[in-house]
Amino acid sequence: xxxxxxxxxxxxxxxxxxxxxxxxxxxxxxxxxxxxxxxxxxxxxxxxxxxxxxxxxxxxxxxxxxxxxxxxxxxxxxxxxxxxxxxxxxxxxxxxxxxxxxxxxxxxxxxxxxxxxxxxxxxxxxxxxxxxxxxxxxxxxxxxxxxxxxxxxxxxxxxxxxxxxxxxxxxxxxxxxxxxxxxxxxxxxxxxxxxxxxxxxxxxxxxxxxxxxxxxxxxxxxxxxxxxxxxxxxxxxxxxxxxxxxxxxxxxxxxxxxxxxxxxxxxxxxxxxxxxxxxxxxxxxxxxxxxxxxxxxxxxxxxxxxxxxxxxxxxxxxxxxxxxxxxxxxxxxxxxxxxxxxxxxxxxxxxxxxxxxxxx
Amino acid sequence: xxxxxxxxxxxxxxxxxxxxxxxxxxxxxxxxxxxxxxxxxxxxxxxxxxxxxxxxxxxxxxxxxxxxxxxxxxxxxxxxxxxxxxxxxxxxxxxxxxxxxxxxxxxxxxxxxxxxxxxxxxxxxxxxx
Numbered sequence: 001x002x003x004x005x006x007x008x009x010x011x012x013x014x015x016x017x018x019x020x021x022x023x024x025x026x027x028x029x030x031x032x033x034x035x036x037x038x039x040x041x042x043x044x045x046x047x048x049x050x051x052x053x054x055x056x057x058x059x060x061x062x063x064x065x066x067x068x069x070x071x072x073x074x075x076x077x078x079x080x081x082x083x084x085x086x087x088x089x090x091x092x093x094x095x096x097x098x099x100x101x102x103x104x105x106x107x108x109x110x111x112x113x114x115x116x117x118x119x120x121x122x123x124x125x126x127x128x129x130x131x132x133x134x135x136x137x138x139x140x141x142x143x144x145x146x147x148x149x150x151x152x153x154x155x156x157x158x159x160x161x162x163x164x165x166x167x168x169x170x171x172x173x174x175x176x177x178x179x180x181x182x183x184x185x186x187x188x189x190x191x192x193x194x195x196x197x198x199x200x201x202x203x204x205x206x207x208x209x210x211x212x213x214x215x216x217x218x219x220x221x222x223x224x225x226x227x228x229x230x231x232x233x234x235x236x237x238x239x240x241x242x243x244x245x246x247x248x249x250x251x252x253x254x255x256x257x258x259x260x261x262x263x264x265x266x267x268x269x270x271x272x273x274x275x276x277x278x279x280x281x282x283x284x285x286x287x288x289x290x291x292x293x294x295x296x297x298x299x300x301x302x303x304x305x306x307x308x309x310x311x312x313x314x315x316x317x318x319x320x321x322x323x324x325x326x327x328x329x330x331x332x333x334x335x336x337x338x339x340x341x342x343x344x345x346x347x348x349x350x351x352x353x354x355x356x357x358x359x360x
Numbered sequence: 361x362x363x364x365x366x367x368x369x370x371x372x373x374x375x376x377x378x379x380x381x382x383x384x385x386x387x388x389x390x391x392x393x394x395x396x397x398x399x400x401x402x403x404x405x406x407x408x409x410x411x412x413x414x415x416x417x418x419x420x421x422x423x424x425x426x427x428x429x430x431x432x433x434x435x436x437x438x439x440x441x442x443x444x445x446x447x448x449x450x451x452x453x454x455x456x457x458x459x460x461x462x463x464x465x466x467x468x469x470x471x472x473x474x475x476x477x478x479x480x481x482x483x484x485x486x487x488x489x
Contacts (some may be wrong), residue, residue, distance in 0.1 A: 033422045034397040105427050224396070224423050292400050292420050314399040321400075343418065 003190040005050035006144055006203040010210050014220050022115035022225055024051040029222040034057035037316040040192055043169065043359075044150035044223030046213050049198075050206065054119035054143045055124060057108040057219075060136035066100060066108055069127060070266060071248060078103040079163030082171045082187055086121060086256055092247040092273055096120050099189065099236055101173060109185075109200075111145070113238045127265065132269075148213055149196030149221075151359075154188075156198050156216045161186060165197065179212030181205040183228035191226065193233025193357050226315050234284055234355035239284055240295060240311045241324055247273050250326065252282045280307065280326045284354045287321035290339070291347040298341040299325050299349075307332065309340060316359050323349070361389045364455055365453045369480035372413075372429040375455065376474060378465070385431050386459045387419065390484050392450050395421040401447040403461060405430075410434060410463060412470050419450070419458065422487035428431065431472050 002025045011018065018029035026340070027048065029036060039045045057066055066074045072085035081102055087095035091140045096119070112120045120140050129134060148157055163176035163186055169224055173187035178199055185200040185267040201209055214220060227237070234240050242251045247270060257270055287293065293312030298305035312323035323340070334353050338348040367375040373391035379385040394397065400420035410416040410430035417428040440459050443449055450458040465471075473482060 028423075032397050037422075183476060228422060290400070292425075294425060314420070316422065 001026045003051075006206045007048045007050060007210055010207060011048065011220075016220070016222060019223070022113070023263055024114060026051060027220070027222040030220045032229060033222070033224040034316050036084030036219060036221040037228050039219035040096065040150045040162070040194055040221055040225065040229055041317060042151065044148060044152040044156055044196070045192075045209070045225065046218040047147040047221050047223075047226055048053060048144075048151070048206075048210070048227075049147050050144040051111040051114035052145050053112045053114060053120065053138070053140040053190055054200070055112065055121065056139050056142075057110065057138045059106055059135060060135035061131055061238065062106055062108055062135075063354060065128070065131075065134050065136075066110070067261065067264065069099060069124065070098070070110075071257045071264055071266065071270075072100070073261050074102070074108070075261075079104055079175065081171060082189055084171075084256060086248055086253065087120060088248065088257075088264070088270065089244065090265055090269060091339055093244045093253070093268050094238075094242045094246055094248060095123050096238060096246065097253075101185070101187065102183075103175070106119065109139075115239060122298045123226055129325055134252035142203060143201055144201050144316070146199045146207065146209060146213070147190055147192075147196065148195045148199065148218055149190045149192040150218070151195060152217070153194070153196035156213065156218060157186065159216065160212055161194060168197075174330075179209045181209055184209070191233075191235055192229040193355065194229070194359055223354075227311075228316055231311050231315055231324070232315055234324065236282075237311060246326075249273050250278050252347075263267040269292050277330055281332050282310065282324055282326050283327055283332050283351045284319070284322070284324050284356060285338075285349040285351050286315075286356070287323075287349050288337070289339070289347040289349075290321075291342050291345070292321040293323035293325070293347075299331075300339040300341050301328075302332060302347055305341065315356060321349075321358050327351075361393065361482060362455075363389065363477045367455070368474035368476065369476060369483075370413075370429065370431045370433070371463065372484060374381060374431045376431040377459075378471065380450045381465050381468075382437065382462055383432050383434065384459050384462050386453045387428070387450065387454055388480075389454055392454045392458075395419060395424065395450075396465060397422045398450045401444050401450070403444060404436050406436050406439060408436045409466075410436060410461075412467075412473065414449075419447070428460065430463075431474060432463065433466040436461050436463055438462040446447050 301308035
């Protein structure tokens, strides 16, 4: 049986088209992908991303444990800060991409991809030691996550919260009320390339917060637009750009991996990749021919398949086919042209500067 | 959703309008709604042969690629060129402005494989049940 988030009934009321995503019945669209995409770029859109998982780490050794598990440096966080990071295998492959939030020096929350909750939780448990100086808890089923994104998002949230949202810096969070619901975590983070917030609340609080935000004028936005928005912003998606077999360096995530950190799982293997040099890497490309690249399509150099598209779509903002994909390093420079094998037709694409879309 | 009574329909959600030995083919209201925002269309060239039940082109929405299946066998007489330039028209008017191709019907006997508007609506109900 697929799971439902506590906002499922709200989605049905709004006439959402529901699809199975990572074992959850989720809204893929309400009014239409294009309309929702443009609402986020020009105004504000509201997403239910409660399917994502949350793990809590508490205790005096929680920080040390997290620093062993993750590739970024958790030691750089102060209270109320969030950090993008990775869980890596000892061979350097990526278990998941995550966010780590520090509430206090002894209280952290890790946010993981819905499709990986079970895998990640097993991973965390497997690496936990017998130390009594930290505790871990999978709180995924107790927490809802809403994302309000777009140029009007901050203004809207400010009217609904007792916290100074407009003074919140990027990747910082405050704990306070939203629409009269207390103890929400309001983070200036997102996955769309726009300004905005993500709100963590208890399941029972979610419907009221959802309704209040929609009342302020945000458009309900589904997973379809979430994908086109993140792709234009060149944000990686697990299962596409990154997976158990890709290493962070070829995925363009070297900035996340702190090789000067004492030790973490995967460090040795990633160090070795760095010393030996990359064989392939992710590039962003746009189509010069009229065509839309899709995940799995081969990237072709002189009739030989040399790479693969990891994500592709029609870009609503640019009105052209865009994609991300792995290519041999000699094809990675901006301006390089190659062909994409689209249903046995070779269509021309060109490597372009990333991201495809950057807000002004 | 709208399903004109003077059209014939296929299980793959195409419609056919027969006029003598010429058939006009398009996709139904249900199909365009299922696809969502249509952004790309690939149609055969004039003179190409199409075969009933076989793919003759491709329609893409923002998020998905779908084959177009020929409702009847025959030879392509005309394709809707303006539609290839503005495929979003399919979301607005799939029965008039949004026709895809016109073919010379190869075998009139194939017409009996098509559904009328009532059986097509029953088919949709079955499919979505």
